[in-house]
Amino acid sequence: MKIATFNINGIKARIQALTDWLDEAAPDVALLQEIKSVDEGFPREIFEERGYNVETHGQKGFNGVAILSKLPLEDVTRGLPGDQGDEQARWIEATVVGDRAIRICGLYLPNGNPVPGPKFDYKLAWMARLEARARALLESEEPALMAGDYNIIPQPEDAARPEAWAEDALFRIESRTAWRRIVNLGLTEAFRARNQAPGNYSFWDYQAGAYNRNDGIRIDHFLMTPECADLMTDCQIDAHVRGGEKPSDHVPVWVTLEA
């Protein structure tokens, strides 16, 4: 089973780039972030024609997440537990039924800038709720993963110019401490479990030719429970997608599982 995450930066603006990549990469499951659309505005037919089941959790203008799956989806839930008053569409999860069932969570973690301020407070509070959800998934002892745009640069080697991010919410010590606390519950970060090389990024700014200079950051991640990590056979970043026509500023990251 091939599962991908891709922050598409707007579904309306990314239909061509997204469908081109789907046709080429043929993931069984694609977790999308920043659809920037309400559920009714999501062009689900385009994906259904390609054999995907479509589940969305959208909102007007910003944020929004979705799951595309060629396999059946069961027990779909929307919203990260822990704050009934949170109206931002950043979390969707479902059970994907292949050779075996995998619980799959798609997430768009808050950016958190500027620091300090209410947006940074919201990011850290959201990460505390994420930690609680991670604990519950681990306690289930089932194969499960949480993937998406974490808006976290885990280590200096995950940025071309880490010094430029020192005071940014993506790299602040509070953010990275919260990330480590979640990983250290016993989760496996898929990409670094298989590849320790620097220079591998998943986001490049649109400005100043960042992609051509490989001035990027790695902020799109998979975290897996041990039962899921045992099934992993590969993890790659489709960096070339950033060089395509009208690209998102993020690129797809994917894992393959024996499932």
Next chain:
DNA sequence: ATGACAATCAGAGATTGA
């Protein structure tokens, strides 16, 4: 030190992103 770039909603330019 600043802006550069893109998307959305709206129908100009503010807001958001990272």
